[in-house]
Amino acid sequence: MHRNFIFDLDQTLLDFHASERRALEIVVTKNGLKFTDEVYDHFKAKNKSLWLELEKGTINRTELFTIRFNDLFDFCEGDSTGLDPLEVNADFIRTMSVNGVPMPGALEFVRKLREEIPGARIYIASNGATINAQGRMASTGLDKFIEHLYISEDMGVNKPEKEFYDICLEGIGEPKETCIMIGDSLSSDMLGAKNAGLASVWFMPSGDVDAAVREYDIDYCASNYDELFEVLKTWSNS
Ligand SMILES: [Mg+2]
Structure with a gap:
């Protein structure tokens, strides 16, 4: 039976991004600084360049966390004297982990999937930090619908590596033909499904869709939750 949905x-x-923005607003405001759209855009751009530095090995995590908030303090209007960047960073990470934001319609979609596809089992496969993912799932109620969260920090391997999916499939305990991977990213989700030999749905495809479908052996595309539901229902009956 085709019933294992890996999201x-x-x-x-x-x-x-919505969680990140909300957490930043809370933390910046709480520390007496002024939060604006420009503050968030500035943080995002700086953060992105720092993560690239981290990947290259030119800075470590502590330096990244320190620099991103010292830089933000300089950018924000208000008195940042006495603020400790690492303390504010820790508060930001904590705040984000309890401020999950569902994509519009996501919870209704997941509920419908569980109700209308008999025996449906929903799993999450995510690259990132365990606390952040678990906390955001719990704060939205998404966790109630999920069998298990497979997350790279716990597993020591990332999507799109085949080993990541080997661990998922071992945990699910059913043949890979009963599983389908659903995600928005070509480089982690669709490539991961291809590496693992899983059926795949590219959610909210963009760019040269036909070329990507060929390159990554994508089975289905869906641009919204209604389309996704129909695709998954049809697949589950096939
Ligand atoms: Mg994604």
Whole structure:
């Protein structure tokens, strides 16, 4: 029976960027600084460049966390004297982990999947930090619908590595033909499904869709939750 649905988390069911923005607003405001759209855009751009530095090995995590908030303190209007960047960073991470934001319609979609496809089992496969993913899932109620969260920090391997999916499939305990991977990312979700030999749905495809479908052996595309539900229902009966 085709009943094991493996979902990516961020930008597939939860909105990572909305949580990040909300947490930043809370933390910046709480510390007496002024939060604006420009503050968030500035933080995002700086953060992105720092994560690239981290990947290259030119800075470590502590330096990344320190620099991103010292830089933000300089950018924000208000008195940042005496603020400790690492303390504010820790508060930001904590705040984000309890401020999950579902993608619009995501919870209704997941509920419908569980109700209308007999025996449906829903799993999450996500690259990232365990606390952040678990906390955001719990704060939205998404966790109630999920059999298990497979997350790279616990597993020591990331999507799209085949080993990541080997661990998922071992946990699910059913043949890979009964599983399908649903996600928004070509480089982690669709490539991961291809590496693992799983059926795949590219959620909210963009760009040169035909070329990507060929390159990544994608089985289905869906641009919204209604389409996704129909695709999964049909697949489950096949
Ligand atoms: Mg994603």
